Amino acid sequence: MTDEKVIEIINTAMVEEFELDPEKMVPEALLYEDLELDSLDRVDTVILLEKAFKFKIREEEAIREIRTLGDIHRFVIEKLRSLKA
Amino acid sequence: MTVAEGIRCERRGLSQTGGWGFWSALLMNLWVYPGLVLLTLFFIAFFPFLFPLTKRLTRWDTGRVVRFFIWCYGRGWIALCSPFVRFSREGFERVTIPRPCIFVVNHLSFFDIYCMALLPMSDAVFAVRSWPFKLFWYAPFMRLAEYLDLETIGWEGTLSAGKRILSRKSNLLFYPEGHRSRTGRLNRFHSGPFRLAVETGVPVVPLCLSGTEVLLPPGKWWMKPAAVRLAVLPPVDPRHFEGPLAHLELKKQVKGLMAEKLTEMRGHHGR
Numbered sequence: 494m495t496d497e498k499v500i501e502i503i504n505t506a507m508v509e510e511f512e513l514d515p516e517k518m519v520p521e522a523l524l525y526e527d528l529e530l531d532s533l534d535r536v537d538t539v540i541l542l543e544k545a546f547k548f549k550i551r552e553e554e555a556i557r558e559i560r561t562l563g564d565i566h567r568f569v570i571e572k573l574r575s576l577k578a
Numbered sequence: 579m580t581v582a583e584g585i586r587c588e589r590r591g592l593s594q595t596g597g598w599g600f601w602s603a604l605l606m607n608l609w610v611y612p613g614l615v616l617l618t619l620f621f622i623a624f625f626p627f628l629f630p631l632t633k634r635l636t637r638w639d640t641g642r643v644v645r646f647f648i649w650c651y652g653r654g655w656i657a658l659c660s661p662f663v664r665f666s667r668e669g670f671e672r673v674t675i676p677r678p679c680i681f682v683v684n685h686l687s688f689f690d691i692y693c694m695a696l697l698p699m700s701d702a703v704f705a706v707r708s709w710p711f712k713l714f715w716y717a718p719f720m721r722l723a724e725y726l727d728l729e730t731i732g733w734e735g736t737l738s739a740g741k742r743i744l745s746r747k748s749n750l751l752f753y754p755e756g757h758r759s760r761t762g763r764l765n766r767f768h769s770g771p772f773r774l775a776v777e778t779g780v781p782v783v784p785l786c787l788s789g790t791e792v793l794l795p796p797g798k799w800w801m802k803p804a805a806v807r808l809a810v811l812p813p814v815d816p817r818h819f820e821g822p823l824a825h826l827e828l829k830k831q832v833k834g835l836m837a838e839k840l841t842e843m844r845g846h847h848g849r
Contacts, residue, residue, distance in 0.1 A: 510826050512766040533733045533769050540822045 520563030652695025687790035
């Protein structure tokens with residue numbers, strides 16, 4: 494799966510589940526401030542990603558460092574690469 | 579056209595002719611705002627005497643008694659506005675509201691909270707943002723009524739407080755959009771109320787409110803005569819939704835039902 498495809502899957506899933514404005518789905522968008530996600534959405538994002546990419550990430554420390562949409566993209570791309578390796 | 583006819587015309591939601599809209603709105607603002615101040619002072623002055631009496635007579639807990647008084651205050655506001663605003667309820671005769679339940683209602687105006695006195699029951703704990711708690715004349719009553727300050731306690735705190743309230747068979751009321759809609763269309767829904775419903779198995783009762791965006795739009799202080807309607811939809815059972823994202827599915831279904839009903843309600847007014 495290409496990086497572009499991964500980004501597309503993430504953005505589509507988040508737009509659909511959290512009713513986000515597709516125009517706001519830029520990598521630098523802050524999850525709380527720009528996309529107006531709340532703490533529960535953050536938990537749901539993890540479940541959503543696990544469901545979309547069939548991996549387990551809820552115990553990973555790196556999730557706590559995620560601030561922007563671009564951080565999510567990078568995290569998932571790296572995770573998929575590490576699983577492949 | 580007389581002033582009374584102009585007001586009646588406004589109340590029917592019809593377009594204004596001959597500038598009566600301005601005069602009826604002026605009369606309304608001169609009547610409702612001072613009336614609301616007097617009503618508030620009356621409740622604050624008599625609450626210390628009426629509260630222990632009501633508590634003794636009903637044997638309700640403090641929160642429930644205060645919620646009853648807040649509901650009465652809302653009914654007072656409705657009576658105050660009624661020469662200029664036509665209030666109506668829909669569906670309450672057909673829908674059986676379970677107890678407890680989680681009400682979710684769309685948000686259009688500052689006065690939406692007051693309109694919840696149109697509900698046929700007084701025992702609903704409101705979950706609201708922080709700013710209403712900063713209104714010093716309301717804050718003590720809101721705290722006594724156990725209203726939830728979403729921004730201060732966060733969603734996790736709201737969920738645990740919500741479970742406690744539901745376990746006592748009191749109802750909860752949320753504005754899932756969080757903010758007033760400035761377009762009349764439903765904004766994004768927060769998932770908190772739906773997660774609470776899934777975790778507790780308590781049904782969600784959607785409420786659709788229309789007309790308050792005409793009465794007092796966001797960011798305005800100038801009230802206008804309007805027709806305010808509160809419709810109740812059949813309860814949605816969260817047990818029909820499964821999986822780790824069941825609450826999001828429940829949210830989508832409830833929002834879809836509300837959007838459909840609101841479109842119908844607005845169509846009815848020709849807006």
